[in-house]
Amino acid sequence: MEGQRLGGRYQLESRVGGGGMAIVYKARDLILNRPVAVKVLRSQFGTDEDFVNRFRREAQAVASLSHPNVVGVYDVGQEGDTHYMVMEYIEGYTLKEVIIQRGALPVEEAVRIAEQICDALDHAHQNQIIHRDIKPHNIMIGKNGRVKVTDFGIARAVTSATITHTNAMLGSVHYFSPEQARGGITGEKSDIYSLGIVLYEMVTGELPFSGDSPISVALKHLQEPLPEPRQVNPNIPQSVENVILKALVKDPFLRYASAREMLEDLETCLFPERLNEEKLTFPIDEEMTRVVPIITPEMMEGHTHGRTGGGQRSRQEPNGDDEEQRPQKKWWVKALLWVGGIGLFFVLAFFGFNFLLNVVPSVPEVPVPYVEGTEVSLAEKKIQEANLVPQIVEEANDTMEKGMVIRQDPAPPMRLKEKAVVTLYVSKGQELIDMPNLITLPRATAEETLKKNGFKLESVKFVEEEDDKAEVGTVIKQSPEANEKVYAGKTSVTVTISKGKAFVTMPDVRGKSVEAAQVELFKKELNVGEIKKVPTYSTDKEGEVLSTHPYDPGMQVQKGVAVPLTVSNGQYPQDAKSAVAPVYVEVVPGETLEVKIEVTDARGDAKVLYQEAIAENKEYDVPVVVSPQKDALVKATVKRQNETEFKEYQTIPISYNSLP
Template structure:
């Protein structure tokens, strides 16, 4: 079946489950490009009209429902002798697997699951559909926590023709309602009873009724009381136990009236004010617990009786018959007694009594011996799932049980090697010496890591995901190297090592190319400084890479760098070209301003600052100095055609004067004459000095005015 494209649309990928009636496969819907689950009727039933009818009824029942907690039906069809149903594919586990792995569950988690099951039942009941087989195996829980009810294969529509239907027992006896066990009509309350058992199992980790045979379990549903949840798990809130006790009443009238009523109780049972509510009380004892069991009608009697024919009465009867028919070997001759009537009159009664006692003793001994053969002590089967095989064998032997050989060894994803993942007769009570079958994991199927060094990281990730590795488990560590960016340099696990695709974590060291760093600025540095800086950074500069050209920069000064501008990312080993000033252009002219500057006040210091603008740039600072007497400051400027050089003087941070020369003036041969910046003259002896109170006498002029 695997690899087959059903009806030209559903490509069968792998088997994911199955039951007595059908097998379930994971498939790909090539038309809608999505994963689906395909349930296929087993081949032995393809000519059985009853199974085909039941199989089709499952599709009809589930297709009539549209609810987030019910598995959706997409399609139903037949290809030759293959009958199939296409349904929603749920990525996750069924509740039975979760109970086996983690039960007892926390009350909050159990109630959250039960609420969603009950919500689904409310929707089904509202649509007049009774599920009739609520059990953990039929509850799917997706990875997002969403609960989905599935397997409506024995669901019944509530109509006049089915309300009175009796005598048919279909489903799982551990989750039967009493009325189901009797073969009576089952209704909404039967589903609620089964949900009560599922909730019981979630919070205790145990089933309420166990037995050696289906009939013994069915009778317990009818007649016996179960251990209350808080006896098995005292941490269960009383409000949660109350929900279970009410749902599992044998008397239907004392259960929840509807799924809606039970849903409301589930939604509120974990509210703080309800956690310690009183234990629920019922007005009368559960009637079916003490009632004489009615005759089990119809096919249920045949079904159950066929599984539990006891050999004890038959063998006891045989043993008794053997003793009854047996005649004594020593028979007394009555004529001999008559020969001595006085002497032997007592012999006959004594012999009769003695013989009778011997026969009774033999019968008793025989009966006790036969009973001893069958009256073997019973023990609870230890739950050994998740133990190592050695621990499981030791536990079973200590309990008086035996391990059935051969043990089944299977690749099992998610289960460590040598760990028991399944056992027979779990949660049952059996005779001492009974055989228990163990199913042991050989560990997940391992793959061998290939050598990915030198390959593309992106291509490698795609290849690993195709092998089943979770992309979230693939990490990379960037590193500088001479390899092209994105090339794998190293890997963990190493090439040749085994790994589990579902759990393995891969780490790759991936090249991000050569190391880069910001390109330094070389402009205005001397040639020697620039070359030394480049070499210190691991960059390459040769004499042939230095271009010299005239400029207004000082000779030997870097005026350009190529191909990397300052702060651009550059890698080690990159070649750099420099343009270096070879001196002034031929048509450039030089001129020197001779500026004579006096302090603002004679005998007092002044701070002098001189800036100039010429062909080399604007506002270049030439002088900054303090003086106490008159000094001359030569300022050399460079002019190119059609330009003007300008010198500006600041004294004590105040603008004082500006001098300029044009290119044509200098070219015409104008001599450099001194430019004077005088200070303030000393006031006459009979004239008061200028002070803050007397800042001016009205006759003083400034240097600029002069």
């Protein structure tokens, strides 16, 4: 849809993003001359009432909010089956792109971002709006550092409608709250849980729960304990981990009572007196790990028999007569057997322990020497001198020279039994790898691919280039080429990203012939669209271009756009009337006059039909064309030899109603 205009004022320029329901374009508001973001519902959903209603609900939800951390909505419209929403344009990146590019963020920055998200959620909750899809993809970070929450596409007002429909759970599973995964009621605390996941990802660089399928991830949200953030990143202060733990507790009743309460905790969590506070703990949820048995038909049958009335019993149920006939054991026999068994166990355990102490010699413990950063032969010698056994594992490394110990396992202050194994991970230097193929990948995916292959994104150069074929934001060129042998840590990489089709300035071809207009358009790499011939008052020349609407002269349009031409068919409209006005000019013998005759009629204003010098009397037949909306006026002026200006000579008005 690039190059199109919506609502007569929003010129779509380039695609900047999109999801399963809608596509987002950068556009220009031609009336206010400002950039805007236009969210267009995908064409396949334009006739789907459910999607249209959800799209409208997003606009209503955001329009009811006014907050510096919530993206603003300016306008909503529809053209045919195209539904669109005009929003504030944010120049920057999504939080997900920032995390992919930079990994774990500094704790101070992560807390600042979380505070702004929390403030936005508090405002939304105060207005009874639940977002239900908080994730880094829906958080924009402007170039000024301002955080904006966007994409309220599945937001709902807090009503009975907040219950998630069966088999139609909405949102992103990696950021689901347990109650969302369970298909229950989604309220303010679901947003708080999702924000906790976002904060976890910001400070650790990874998600707490992942899996091979959405179902497996949802089950982990329900059943598995949270991997503690400080185990992933020990640099996280305990106070910040406590905020995450409280936001991500599975029981919503133990979470923050509101987004305001979480915001107040975030605002103080980096105070010096809180950094090393005690770790937050919660009671263990026995329901979390309970295994529900499979109910078999036999169990159902037994259950049914057990509930039958009258004299019927289950086949396993003993009757009273059997119990009376069964011989009873004396209680003291059972007690004696128990006491004897326990005593025998302790006697055997005592003698066995003493036997092991006397037979098995004890092995002394020795401290593990520190050998990281040393040459492998010297490291082996130190390990052997400590009566330990070195085990070498080689791996590629960009920073350590070949033959140097990268790390060891275990490391000091660990103590081991003599002859225990210490694993030494030794650098075999930088390793040549095949350059991955990035062509056609979106920029975020290309960055993630490079990162997985060991490239540092700060050393990768990204450039943008116009391309008539590739989708905006995808890779069109790379250097080095795919499958070339490269060093991930040293080779400089340049990735070229498509800016989409180039834009050109629309030329003014009005008044030209169709052929001349085609030449001008082709020079700008524009095509000629539909040619429509219409009657007009403005000209009687057949084939003269009258208009190029909707692509007006001076407008920025994409290359390759087909420009429609409206041209004259050489005739006046049917309601036009023509007449001839006689103008007689007398000249004094021996004198020369310069005559100018102007006509104002349906064809235009003050058009000069005659201008010449005459030395004798002359009569002019001046043609005029009038319409129901415009009469004619013929004005004749003359200028004598010794005069510098034309003076009025004769004026003839002709009205539409005066003509037959």
